[in-house]
Amino acid sequence: MYNKVLLIYNGNAGQSEVERHIQTVAGALAGKVEELTLKRTKQKGHAEEICRERGEEVDLVCILGGDGTVHECINGLASLANPPVIAILPGGTCNDFSRSLGISQNMKQAANTILIDKKEKVDIMKVNDRWVTNFVGLGLITDASQNIDPNLKGTFGRLSYFISAIKTVRESKPFSFTMETSDGGEIQDHAVMILVANGNYLGTNQLPSLHENMNDGNVNVFVLREAGMAVLKEFIQNKDLNEWDMNNEAFDFMEANELTITTDHPMELDMDGEVYNETPVRIRLYKEHLTFITGEEYNEN
Numbered sequence: 001m002y003n004k005v006l007l008i009y010n011g012n013a014g015q016s017e018v019e020r021h022i023q024t025v026a027g028a029l030a031g032k033v034e035e036l037t038l039k040r041t042k043q044k045g046h047a048e049e050i051c052r053e054r055g056e057e058v059d060l061v062c063i064l065g066g067d068g069t070v071h072e073c074i075n076g077l078a079s080l081a082n083p084p085v086i087a088i089l090p091g092g093t094c095n096d097f098s099r100s101l102g103i104s105q106n107m108k109q110a111a112n113t114i115l116i117d118k119k120e121k122v123d124i125m126k127v128n129d130r131w132v133t134n135f136v137g138l139g140l141i142t143d144a145s146q147n148i149d150p151n152l153k154g155t156f157g158r159l160s161y162f163i164s165a166i167k168t169v170r171e172s173k174p175f176s177f178t179m180e181t182s183d184g185g186e187i188q189d190h191a192v193m194i195l196v197a198n199g200n201y202l203g204t205n206q207l208p209s210l211h212e213n214m215n216d217g218n219v220n221v222f223v224l225r226e227a228g229m230a231v232l233k234e235f236i237q238n239k240d241l242n243e244w245d246m247n248n249e250a251f252d253f254m255e256a257n258e259l260t261i262t263t264d265h266p267m268e269l270d271m272d273g274e275v276y277n278e279t280p281v282r283i284r285l286y287k288e289h290l291t292f293i294t295g296e297e298y299n300e301n
């Protein structure tokens, strides 16, 4: 089991809910670990700082938060020489990366997963100068995140993503891009959205995928040329890419472990749900770079 455990939680999340979650997690870990330190994030960027400074002092870092908090923590941990094992406790709105790891969305069950201690090495993307767990995207997806009304997010939670997506689809305009892959391939085209996914979920929807694990050394690259609702519906509903019509002009799909994307004008990059950077972008996958606690049903190779 683990001697030293650091539990980081989003200090900006609803107070009473956080307190309940901490009680649940601390209750599950009490008696099983030697030392449990709680750290509340004080502002955006704090989780990254804590992880960079304290990550090597502990055996396990538990992240109680959503994908944005996970993103921050990974950026503090991924460059350490001896990073700890990482457990994600689904404390955000969508918690997409925890879903990809097969972690239960029930906090008690998620905390108990830590005690079962099933661990897997997982691929992580380096996107320009940031580490990314779940996805990087440009075009429609960035606009959809930006269009979320913070008041709606508080009231409707993940429904606000869909309201925003529908609003954005109506307004989206195509952009020109050039994509180069490490095998020398080059594509020049137009799109309304490019999505490079390491994880298998987006806005709680399962993404179409050829395989379910996250240590295969490849990311899934989706290029959507049209923003019609029919295309988006297929994208969201059809989970198995083996059954997709690959001749459909509305989208392209490929796998890659390294690629660069340039656009006709600088475009914002959505990384794990927050805008951190803009194009041009270089994406490189680091195979099995970090070790995560996974749910029992997580599919390893």
Ligand SMILES: Nc1ncnc2c1ncn2[C@@H]1O[C@H](COP(=O)(O)OP(=O)(O)OP(=O)(O)O)[C@@H](O)[C@H]1O
Residues within 6 Å of the ligand: 009, 010, 011, 012, 041, 042, 043, 044, 045, 047, 065, 066, 067, 068, 069, 070, 072, 091, 092, 093, 094, 095, 096, 272, 273, 274
């Ligand atoms: N104390 C804090 N004050 C302000 N912002 C914070 C604080 N701690 C974390 N954050 C930021 O808040 C953002 C949202 O938090 P988080 O990702 O945990 O929840 P969420 O957006 O509801 O979850 P999801 O992305 O899974 O839908 C993150 O990008 C994170 O950087």
